[in-house]
Amino acid sequence: MKKILLLAGVLILAGVAIALLFVRPCMPAVPDDAKLAGKSVADFPQTASRSFDAMDSRLSLSDDEVKGRNTWLLWTAGDQTLWDYLAQHGLGTADLLKAIDSRQRPSRFKDMGLVNQPGMAQAAQPDEYGLWLDIGAQEDGVDAAVYGRPTGIMGLRLYPNPKFDAAARARWDANRYYSDTNYYNDPKLVRPYVVGMACGFCHISFNPAKPPDDPENPRWENLSSTIGNQYLKASSFFASKAAPDSFAFQVLHSWAPGTIDTSFLATDNLNNPSNMNPIYAVPARLTVAHEEEIAGGALNFPGEQRRMAVPHVLKDGADSVGLIGALSRVYVSIG
Ligand code: HEC
Known part of the structure; x- marks a missing residue:
């Protein structure tokens, strides 16, 4: 009997494996949310905004070069869909909307190694959805429909969640979102906003030639786009709500400050964090x-x-x- 069961098990597994081989290539491509919303390249113009000119030791840049830097600082290319999926299915990890909680602004650098966006401030009260979001952004010439709103953390941008409909709104309870594990770990919970990550999130940090007087309140002239965030504490940021005995917490906790395993969702099966080095030459x-x-x-x-x-x-x-x-x-x- 045992042998038959074993054989049946092996056959089923082999069948599933073979079926997957054939099914996978036929799976429909995941639709791009911008295309789903009927948008085209023309809806995402680059910006030559000069709002960030004090960065990088006031490097003199042409308009085209400024557009390039702005893309690096602001453009999330729709990755907010990935981050929202991870928030919904991550069991307390990778919930960027929670990680940007404005009440943490005064100690974001100390606790998570994050770079606060200059000119913004901690919220005095929650927003219309009960969420705590930094306030006071000034970014002339940056279209929120293209680049989202600034979150108050360099490299993270906030967009309205296209899936937040009337039913999701009726179900939404910010207090439970911040405190009730059963509520926020539900993969069906639809958040009012999605948070996207620009390249700058990991690559922006303090300019060693002009370090900030107060690392929690840097000014634009204290920031470098390409120095690499050698302070980022991945586990405090990505797994703030994960249980310490969980696999996710332990993996992220093994990463030294300033390192990320950029390929950890790929299938190389290696835990291989490395530092955000400066990009030069x-x-x-x-x-x-x-x-x-x-x-x-x-x-x-x-x-x-x-x-x-x-x-x-x-x-x-x-x-x-x-x-x-x-x-x-x-x-x-x-x-
Ligand atoms: C989640 C953090 C993170 C984000 C976001 C990120 N990077 Fe990086 N980047 C790294 C890390 C870590 C390294 C170093 C990896 C290594 O050398 O193995 C790196 C290295 C690089 C390098 C190579 C630097 C060198 O000198 O060899 C380039 C180029 C780069 N990133 C471009 C980008 C671009 C373009 C984006 C946005 C599309 C981006 N990065 C977003 C973490 C990040």
Whole structure:
């Protein structure tokens, strides 16, 4: 009897595995929420806003260069959909809406290594949904429909949640969201806002040539876009509500301050955090990059090139599987 059960089990597993092999390629692509809302590229113009000119030691930039930096600082490319999914299914982890709680503004740097957005302030009262959100943003020329609102933390942007309908509104209870595990861990709970992550979230930190007098209240001139946030405490930020005996808490807790395992949602099965290093000398690195042959599964990625100059960005030279392959490994940073 036992043998028959075992055999049946093996056959079922093999059947499921084979079925998955055939089903997976036929699965419909996940619809892009911007396309679902009928938007096109024209709805997301770049901004040449000069609101951030005091950063990076007042580096003089052309309008095009400013657009590039603004993209780095502000553009979340729809990754708020990923972060919202993780908040709904993460059992207390990755709930960015909770992590931006304005009551924590005075100690965000000390507790989580976060960089507060200059010019903003702690909220004196909750908003219309009972949520505590930083106030007082001044970003001339930054369209909230494209880039969301600033959350008060550099690199995190706030958008209305398109799924927050009348039923979700009727069910919404901010007090329970902040305090009741059963309520906020429900994967069906629809939050009023979604929070997106721009590249700058991990890459912006204090300019070592002009460090802030008070790290909880930096000014624009104290910030560098590319120095890398060597202070970020991933477990305090991503897993503030996870139980200490949970797997998620323990994994995140093993990461030293200033490190992230950018490929930890990919299937490399490695816990491999590394630091957000400064990005520098990119043109020089490109000039010494050797052409390499890209081979194997990496070529299955649409748009992957067969030969490319590999500048070995990323400490492990991850781009030696090609640019698209390297980007596809890092869901956490690229969303
Ligand atoms: C969640 C944190 C995080 C976010 C968000 C993030 N990065 Fe990074 N980034 C890192 C880490 C960590 C490294 C270093 C990884 C390594 O070397 O293995 C890194 C390294 C890099 C490097 C290589 C630097 C070098 O000198 O080799 C580039 C380029 C880069 N990131 C670009 C981006 C872009 C573009 C985005 C947005 C689309 C982005 N990053 C968003 C964490 C992040």
